[in-house]
Amino acid sequence: MNVKALLKQVPNRRTRRNLPVARTALSIAVAASCTFGVCLPGIAQDSDAAGRPAGSGNGRDVKVMIISMFGPEGQVWLDNLGPWKAIKVPGLSPDYPEVHCNRQEVCVLTTGMGHSNAAASLMALTFSDRFDLRRTYFMIAGIAGIDPMQGTLGSAAWAKYLVDFGIQWEIDAREKPDSWPSGFLGINTKSPSGKPPLDYRTEVFALNAKLADTAFALSRNVTLADTSAAQLARAKFNYPPANQPPEVIQCDTLAGDTWWSGKYIGERARYWTKLLTDNKGTYCTTQQEDNATYEALKRAASTGRVDLSRVAALRSGSDFDRPYDGQSASDNLVNYAAQGGFGPAIENLYRAGNPLVQDIVTHWGEWRDGVPSR
Numbered sequence: 602m603n604v605k606a607l608l609k610q611v612p613n614r615r616t617r618r619n620l621p622v623a624r625t626a627l628s629i630a631v632a633a634s635c636t637f638g639v640c641l642p643g644i645a646q647d648s649d650a651a652g653r654p655a656g657s658g659n660g661r662d663v664k665v666m667i668i669s670m671f672g673p674e675g676q677v678w679l680d681n682l683g684p685w686k687a688i689k690v691p692g693l694s695p696d697y698p699e700v701h702c703n704r705q706e707v708c709v710l711t712t713g714m715g716h717s718n719a720a721a722s723l724m725a726l727t728f729s730d731r732f733d734l735r736r737t738y739f740m741i742a743g744i745a746g747i748d749p750m751q752g753t754l755g756s757a758a759w760a761k762y763l764v765d766f767g768i769q770w771e772i773d774a775r776e777k778p779d780s781w782p783s784g785f786l787g788i789n790t791k792s793p794s795g796k797p798p799l800d801y802r803t804e805v806f807a808l809n810a811k812l813a814d815t816a817f818a819l820s821r822n823v824t825l826a827d828t829s830a831a832q833l834a835r836a837k838f839n840y841p842p843a844n845q846p847p848e849v850i851q852c853d854t855l856a857g858d859t860w861w862s863g864k865y866i867g868e869r870a871r872y873w874t875k876l877l878t879d880n881k882g883t884y885c886t887t888q889q890e891d892n893a894t895y896e897a898l899k900r901a902a903s904t905g906r907v908d909l910s911r912v913a914a915l916r917s918g919s920d921f922d923r924p925y926d927g928q929s930a931s932d933n934l935v936n937y938a939a940q941g942g943f944g945p946a947i948e949n950l951y952r953a954g955n956p957l958v959q960d961i962v963t964h965w966g967e968w969r970d971g972v973p974s975r
Contacts, residue, residue, distance in 0.1 A: 660733040661688070664706040664965060665958050666726075668741045669950075670719065670890055672697075673943075675711040677951045678742075682707060682958075692725025694718055700726065705962040708732075712890065715858050716767075719890035723897030727906050736969060738812075738911040738961055739898060741891055742954050744946040745854065746937075747918030748867065749838055751885035754831040754921070754942030755847030757953035758854070759817045760914040762882035763806040764874050765892040766857035768797075774865070783869045787876070793869075796876050805877040806895045809910045812972045813851065816913050819956040821849045826948035830941025837925040847918070847945065849953050852885030853878070854916050856892040862937075863930035867923040886916040910971065915954050919946035 669675035675697070679685060685701040693699070694713035702708040712722035727734060745758075752758060772784040787797030797804070825847045838844045855870050874884035891914055901907045919942040924933035960968075967973040 660730050661702065662706055662733050663702065663708050663737040664962050664968075665708070666734065666737050666739050667707065667709045667954070667958070668723070668739060668743075668894060669709060669711045670714050670743045671711065673947050674743050674950060675701075675709050677947050678709045681951055681955070685709075688731060690725055690729045690731055692729070693722050697722075700732075707958055707962060712894070715889050716856070716893040720893040720897045723894055724900070727898065727901035734901070734907045735905065736911075737907065738913070738957075738968070739907070740954055740957065741894055741912070741914040741916075742950045743888060743890070743916055744919040744943070744950070745886035745888040745916040746860075746862075746920050746922040747887075748871070748885045749840070749843030749921050749923065749925075751842065751852050751883065752850050752918050753835050753843050753845055753847055754918050754940060755825055755827055755945035755949050756842070757820070757825065757847070757849045757915060757917045757949045758885050759813050759820075759849070759851050759953075760854040760886070760891075760916065761808050761810050761813045761851070762853040762874070762878050763808065763891045763895055763914060764853060764855050764877050764882065764884070765801075765804050766855045766870060766873060766887070767859065768801050768804050769873070782872075783865050785866075785869050785873070793872075794876075799877075803892050803896045805882075806892065806899075807878075808912055808914060809972065811974075812911065812913050815972055815975070816915070816954075816957040817849065817851050819960055820953045823849060823952050823956065825849070825952055826945040828941050828945055830939075831945055832941075834921075834940040834942065837928070838921075839926065843921070843925075847949065850885070853882040854886045854888060854891055854914060855884055856888055856890060858889050860934065861887070862923060862934035864923050870922070886918065887922050888916055891916075913957065915950060917946040917949045917953070919943045 667678055679701060682703055685703050687699040687701055689699050696713055697711035700708050700710050710726055712719045747756060769785050770788050774784045777784040781793050783793060786793045787795055790797050827846060835844050853874055855874060870887060871884045874882045898907055898912060899909060902909045920937040920940045924930055
């Protein structure tokens with residue numbers, strides 16, 4: 602990537618009045634080096650006076666950083682992997698102002714829920730000098746709604762793609778053209794079937810497939826938690842895997858701050874994931890934060906503070922994203938807690954995620970320089 606050449610090509614447009622030319626061109630260079638949001642190394646890395654990458658000081662080494670979004674998601678790790686040392690980090694959520702780290706150099710961060718909290722907390726973490734995160738493996742571990750055609754209550758899904766469901770145009774379904782399957786369409790497209798130009802550069806990210814496959818291989822045979830309430834809820838579906846016991850699976854996750862429920866939005870979720878991943882991804886879980894989390898990590902990676910090839914995403918099904926036959930979409934949404942999936946989904950974050958955590962810390966010599974080939 603010839604950044605100097607790009608500097609000469611910056612158009613004289615509105616952005617030049619707000620930012621120095623060099624900064625604008627550099628952002629273009631970084632974006633141009635990314636495919637599905639995965640950036641090549643060596644772009645836009647800051648350094649200190651000695652020429653070392655930023656974040657390479659005397660901060661605490663971390664082998665695994667577990668990213669949870671709210672209290673119970675983090676607590677399941679705190680209950681199982683202690684004792685812990687609490688480290689305050691300026692800029693974290695006031696509800697969760699500390700990162701907890703144990704003797705194995707495993708840490709737990711709780712960001713707060715939603716896009717804004719996730720992005721702000723990850724920026725505060727990654728630009729803090731209290732940690733050296735250059736070799737850290739980041740594991741997003743949170744609960745989600747789940748597509749009953751891909752999983753069930755308590756299923757734990759490792760993703761290869763993070764897709765943002767919120768960056769779309771929308772027309773109220775009561776006003777959409779009759780030929781449209783829903784009121785959603787990509788920004789700057791002409792119909793729901795058009796792929797948008799991805800101008801935001803956060804619409805879709807591809808995770809390290811080798812890491813996702815390794816995580817799945819390590820956890821696929823674990824025994825997952827279940828409850829009688831979840832069993833009763835899933836039995837109302839007349840097809841698998843919705844009516845089957847939970848398993849560890851591989852499929853992709855969709856982010857958006859609006860909680861939704863229903864067949865038609867669910868169909869859009871499936872289609873949108875296929876559209877943005879060029880038919881490579883398969884939608885199965887819906888949550889709020891993961892694209893925001895990854896974008897914050899990507900910005901830290903552009904300064905050499907983190908390694909984007911070391912990010913994994915695990916989401917467990919706490920409720921179905923659409924109703925069973927005979928149930929209304931509104932009942933499925935407002936009574937989501939009655940499905941009984943919350944408890945096993947929380948527990949299964951630990952059961953499905955811990956094999957990867959323990960393999961990394963136990964065999965650090967194999968993992969230190971990247972995901973091992975096995």
